[in-house]
Amino acid sequence: MTDLSEDRDQQMFHKHRNLLFSVAYRLLGTAADAEDAVQDAWIKWSSADRSQVADPKAYLTRIVSNLALERLRSTRYKRETYVGPWLPEPILTSGDTAEAVTDAESVSMAMLVVLETLSPLERAVFVLKEVFDFSHAEIAEAVERSEAAVRQAAHRAREHVRARRPRFTTDRPRQREVTERFFAAATGGDVNALMELLSPDVTLWTDGGGKVRQALRPVVGATTVAAWFAAIGTVTYQGIEPADMNAELVEINGGPGMLFSGSGRVIATVTFDFDADGRIAYVHNVANPDKLQAVADGTAHDVGTR
Template identity: 60%
Template sequence: MSDVFEEHRNLLFAVAYRMLGTAADAEDAVQDAWIRWSAADRADVQDPKAYLVRITTNVALDRLRSARAQRETYVGPWLPEPMLTSPDVAEGAELSESVSMAMLVVLETLSPLERAVFVLKEVFGYPYAEIARALDRTEASVRQLGTRSRKHVEARRPRFEAGAAERRAATERFFDAVVGGDVNRLMESLAPDVTMWTDGGGKVRAPKKLVHGVDLVGRFLSGIRDRPYEGVDPSEWRMRRVEINGAPALVVDGPDRPMSAITVAVGDDGRVEEIHMVANPDKLRAIAEGRTLEM
């Protein structure tokens, strides 16, 4: 029984993480799925993998409905919890995009049911008939949800004609400017209409609204290096390059913990259009633990 569950644990976590946007909630959903699996009569279960995905999806749906109410009162912009990924994840364009911070932000704008259908269909390739059984809906209604969610995501997801190598190189140039403190190179790397999300969750100092425009974003990024942050002097910061959610990222460490994680989305002109900075300590636990997202 446990062997079957463990065989599919990574898949179940991958589904739950894309549904919920945080590692902590995803792990709780997987644990709930284990409890239900342990208590279920499995005599008639012909496809354990499909059965476990169904359980996990419905647990995640219940959790997402509750979480949405909490996120409406969240202090400042809400961002997904960043997770470390291995380089081979970044090599698969579709897979890496499905866990990118930019994509997870877009998925937050879907209804819980739309998100479930999109994740199962567009990310994991499940047929509509199987999704309908998992969600206890008619296939026709699930197809409608799928069409609506796909159009919604397509209208809001970043569109990049440039290849992955070009975007990665542009991202590295931006991080070089941030790490090196080169203000001119930093400003040159930003798109005129760049937008920055800073998620402090009301627990650490961070802008409580989105920051728009090259001047304001550049000024903010240049200024944060000039004063202590949460009691840690800039001389004690350590900046390290990592892979987060399928893309290059920057983690700023203090003496005893990560203080922030930064990811970006780059446009076709090679300049940064979106910056996602997570500083809420509750959302940096997976990085602090060195946990890597599989799939």
């Protein structure tokens, strides 16, 4: 193979690299595993007979989907035996993602949590069909199943997700406004202001992974959740005094979120899901240090679907 053709093939892979990461991340829920899947896809691509590949995008998507499926199956037991709630690994995202409502919703922490309840096959089929708009035939080839099996899995997954995700979408400016008000109230210790922003039956999910102290069960109710966040500025956390803790608003998983840091490291992220009235219905707080590397490196990911 000539150097020119190798350069062309490298350029082709690079052209689709963001798409491959987007697929792998939605399938796996962790940036580290998604990056590994993309790297493994490159190895397979570079060693394949690419002269026989008619559609590089479909071919690469099939490779990364299969790699992600294998990894998802192998990690399923670890997630089921995880200490406390298992939440996806948060990532910083670019403004383009936030502007594309479908892209942002499909990569939101709330949606990724729902996807965790699907079987690996259902998750792959749902992501490829509903998010990336692949045909049933293309998906069947990608996951190495019959088209009939893919259609059945797609139906099951769609019904499952619909039952667990609200059918409304709070507009982006409203989400930003509520998040900014929550940020000010939490960092200022204003319980009453927090209560105004929370749905009465709001649920807080925290993920410390047994590495740092967090609630091992969901925290439910506006009063309890408001008290939890109002204490941020008054207690020492992971050895960091309140005066040495920094908080900032950032874009996480396609929406506005909060990032906490101190002593030169990221210590937690907080993201939100909203009800029909624009109040906060779910809060996802990731504090497991193993899951904060992607945020800590400061890279904003493009997780668009094209």
